[in-house]
Amino acid sequence: MAEATFASDSAVGSISQCSGRAPAVKPGGWTVAGVLKILCPKDKAIVDQLAKGRVETADEVWFEDPYFDGKSWTTKRFDAGGSADAASKTIMVLGNQSSEDAAVTFYHEVWHQNQPSGMGWPEPSEDDAYYNTEKWTIERGLPTQGSRLRSKDPKTGNLTPDKKAIRDLVQKEYPSPPPPVAGKKQPIPIGHRAGAAGPETKVQDPDTGAISWRPSRKGDTYAGPQHTKGYRRIDPAEWKCP
Numbered sequence: 001m002a003e004a005t006f007a008s009d010s011a012v013g014s015i016s017q018c019s020g021r022a023p024a025v026k027p028g029g030w031t032v033a034g035v036l037k038i039l040c041p042k043d044k045a046i047v048d049q050l051a052k053g054r055v056e057t058a059d060e061v062w063f064e065d066p067y068f069d070g071k072s073w074t075t076k077r078f079d080a081g082g083s084a085d086a087a088s089k090t091i092m093v094l095g096n097q098s099s100e101d102a103a104v105t106f107y108h109e110v111w112h113q114n115q116p117s118g119m120g121w122p123e124p125s126e127d128d129a130y131y132n133t134e135k136w137t138i139e140r141g142l143p144t145q146g147s148r149l150r151s152k153d154p155k156t157g158n159l160t161p162d163k164k165a166i167r168d169l170v171q172k173e174y175p176s177p178p179p180p181v182a183g184k185k186q187p188i189p190i191g192h193r194a195g196a197a198g199p200e201t202k203v204q205d206p207d208t209g210a211i212s213w214r215p216s217r218k219g220d221t222y223a224g225p226q227h228t229k230g231y232r233r234i235d236p237a238e239w240k241c242p
Helices: 032-039 044-052 099-113 125-140 163-173
Strands: 005-007 054-058 060-068 073-079 082-085 090-094 150-152 159-161 188-195 198-204 211-215 226-229 232-234
Touching: 032 044, 032 099, 044 099, 054 226, 060 090, 082 099, 090 099, 099 125, 125 159, 125 163, 188 211
Parallel strands: 054 090
Antiparallel strands: 005 188, 054 232, 060 073, 060 226, 082 090, 150 159, 188 198, 198 211
16 A cells, blocks of 8 residues: 655745734625725835735635644644735735734735745744844834734833744744754754554655655644635725725
8 A cells, every 4th residue: 555645745944834823703794995005105025015916815824734743744834814926926814903914914915926936934034034024013003913022122112023922832833843952953854654553754855856755753733735715816906095
């Protein structure tokens, strides 16, 4: 019988699952007009980029990330506020949220699309996107991306993004790779299978790209597929500042 093998469709370091945690549901959801009121005119560059790409929305957006719990492989559901794919210039944003929250999600996802090619996901690309988006929300007086992601500068009293809180959030919520050991990056899980002696994890060396298999360890995880419910596509012509 053929051996069942499961693996991520994404290359290590690619940005195909770049999503903020879903905010509270807002009955009726956001509108393009509502988002434009927030982004125009100061952030017209964001609007212009949305007009040149593919913008999608859905009533639900979630990922099923494979996860080894120490005994067997299962999945962890991540309910997302949005996602971005730089290669296809596609951005998906959850429909059932306020226009303010949607504007924040759009900024976060556009930031991802503009990150350098090959930037590791979710680390450091999510840390980078959360930090810079949070900085922008503070400047614009918009909602935070999550609780305790801001702190006060002890000298000035001004709000600033909290790097440690963002690091903790990404480590907890995303399929993060194993932490470095003695400063050395560890092989990154990218798949799994039922081996002869038990569950095995397919890993890739972050430096050389070499692929190998090892016994699965509790906490092994990697990016799973995106799922949506109530999918719709937004007409690119709608993205235009007055």
